[in-house]
Each structure stands twice: as structure tokens, then as C-alpha cells.
Amino acid sequence: MDILLTAAGSYGDVAPYTGLGARLRAEGHAVALAAPESFGPLVTAAGLEFRPLPVDPRAPADGRSSLLAKAAAFVDRLGDGLADAAAPGADLLLFSATTAPLGRHLAEAMGVPGLDVPLQPVAPTREFPPVVGGVRSLGGWGNRAAGALARHAVDRLHADAARRLRARLGLPARPRRAQRRLRERAGAPALHGFSPVLLPRPADWPEELAVVGNWWPHEPAGGGLPAEVEDFLQAGPPPVFVGFGSMAAGEGERLGDLVARALRRAGVRGVLQSGWAGLTAGGDDLLTVGELPHALLLPRTAAVVHHSGAGTAAAGLRAGVPAVPVPVLADQPFWAARLARTGAATAPVPFAELSADRLAGALREVLREPAYRARARAAAGAMAREDGAARVAEAVAEFGSTC
Secondary structure, eight states: EEEEEESSHHHHHHHHHHHHHHHHHHHHHHEEEEEGGHHHHHHHHHOOOOOEOOTTTTTOOHHHHHHHHHHHHHHHHHHHHHHHHHTTTOOOEEEEEETHHHHHHHHHHHHHEEEOOOOOSSOOSSSSOOOTTTTTOOOOHHHHHHHHHHHHHHHHHHHHHHHHHHHTTTTTOOHHHHHHHHOOOOOTOEEEEEETTTSOOTTSSSSEEEEEOOOOOOOOOOOOOOOHHHHHTTTTSOEEEEEEETTTTTHHHHHHHHHHHHHHHOOOEEEEOOOTOOOOOSHHHHHHHSSSSSSGGGGSSSSSOOOOOOHHHHHHHHHTEEEEEEEOOOHHHHHHHHHHTTTTTTTTTOOOGGGGHHHHHHHHHHHHHHHHHHHHHHHHHHTTTHHHHEEEEEHHHHHHHHO
């Protein structure tokens, strides 16, 4: 089949789909991945056709009103970009959480099936509140009501773009509530790409919503770490990995100094991933790196300090390495709390409360208490038995048999 994967957002929102796409290509499908323009090299390196989306996840925003305006502008450009990406046609569309609300209109216009493959739970449940709504449970009824409100907010955010997209595609206008009801009545399936080790499937979800395990960024066969990194790893005891991904843009100098002081107070070496913050620090006991495969680097570290994005939190567990979660915003407090609940991480240290002393204390705790590493290794063993990409490939094969 000709398959179009669609994903938009930061590195953690896009990179896992390169691995999923490569798996589908290995099954004999022709696979294209539509993603923001900056991810072109990442996509083509996985052997996939790249179709650029005219959205920039790194566009700055200051304050809540600017953040909402940025989200609205992102969604507005995304609709046209998805339509252009789908113009060559496809037999099946696969949607991330960010592309699904608009992508479903494409599937309708093209007359082809669409399958949701999100990296986060998006359906309401009694078991926890929405992933972007904080970590405090509101009780069963409250959690489910909050989840429904969050979904309504997503529909509202996409309403104008959806209206314009349907007009461009020649589809009749349809109120967003009617669109949601049609989808719910159809029992549309979704395969969630996170591990039940980190978040078990909610018992009150309908049966068509599955949790299948992670799919991971594509890793070229025979790849390795740069010589500079290998030399550093072999020059002393395992270091602590520190990275904030797409968070804290422009705060690299301040964060680098804070992290360097914390690592030295804890008596450990460190590998600092620059990320969008531009994190950097100097010294014989510290190494600053760019984007590196987590699968190759993290298993060789003593612990990881990260912002608790869904992908990084899962990658640390997969490596069997304990963590100090430092969530910043959005779904990160949710995943940080889930990580701590596994026993493989300390209590979260909110980014707004981060200090050298507090980080050093958390590092001493996670490194000196062997239970953290034991639980991380147990989680890694369970995750090694999961294959989310294979589950998606099976579902795709079922779609193919009905086409």
C-alpha cells in the first residue's frame, strides 16, 4: 500500500514516526512522512519519502496569549500543509495526535481509511485527568469530565482551520460536535504508542482504543556514537545524561552553569545535550553534545535528567536507567509523575523550582539508592517484550486486506 504518515511538533513528536515508517517500509509498503520542514534529513535518513509541512515548532511565544496565538497559527498553516502533502494520494493515512484533528478530513475527502497512532492518551477516562491538565486526580467523574472538556478545547482550536480545509477539499460544512459524534459512533480505532509499563490502558476505554507499546526513532544499521563521545565514556565512570529537549529555548548559559554545579556537587560526570535551550558547559568532567540516539547513549549512563517528554521518559526506562524528571509544561508533569510512580525515578523537580542544590540532592538520591536502578531495569525487561511498530504493521495489514 501507499501510506502517508503525518506528524508535527518538536523532535519528540516526529522522530518516533521515522522508526514506525521504516518498519512499514520493511513490510513492503511505500511510505511517506509529512512533517515540519526542518525534519527532512531525519525522514530521508530513515529511507522514507519526505513531504514538508509549512509549520515551525520553534517559533517563539511569550506569555499565555502569545502561546495560544502561536498554537492557532500553527494549526492554521498545518491544514493547508496536510492537504498539499496528501495531494499525491495514498491508500492509508496515519495520524499523530497533532495531525489527527485535521487529517481525518483528508481521509474523508480522499475516500481512504485513516488510523490514529498517537504517542499520548487523548480519550477521556476516569483513571486520570487530561495529560495537559496537571497530575492531581479529580476523582473518577471529574477526570472523565475534564477529559471531555480538554477534547472539546482541541476541537475548538481546530474549528476554523477545519472549516477552511473542508471547503478547500470540496466537503460539506459540518459542525465540530457533529464531526465528533460521527467518529464516536463509527468506533474508529487508535493504537497508542506508549508502554503499559509507564501507563496501563485505562479499563474504561472502548475496545477499539489499544495501548501497543512504543515505536522508536529510526537507527541506521551499524551506527555508533561519535568518537568524541566514545572517548569521554571510556575515560571514567558512567556519566549522568542531562537534556531538556525542546524546552527552555535561550536559557542554555544559565542552565549549563546550574547543571555543572549540581553535577560537581553530586560528584559525577555529565553529558549535556544542547537541545533547543543551547545547553552547554565546560570542564574535563563535562561533555556537551548535539542530538544523539538515546538507544546508544542512555544505557551507558548512570542516570538521566530530562524534561519528561513522553519519548525521553520512555527511552530512559527502555535503557534501564533511573531518572530525575524535571518537567516544564504541557504533558511533561503527567509523564514525570508516571515515571516516579514506576519507582525508577525520584519525585519530579519542577523546572520553575530547579536549583543546583535541589538537582544535586536528587542526583545523590537516585544514584545511591539501588532500588531506583533495579526498578528501571525491571521496566526495561518488560518493555523489551513489547513491539509497538509490529502491532501497527499488523493493523495496517488488516486495512490492506479490506481495500
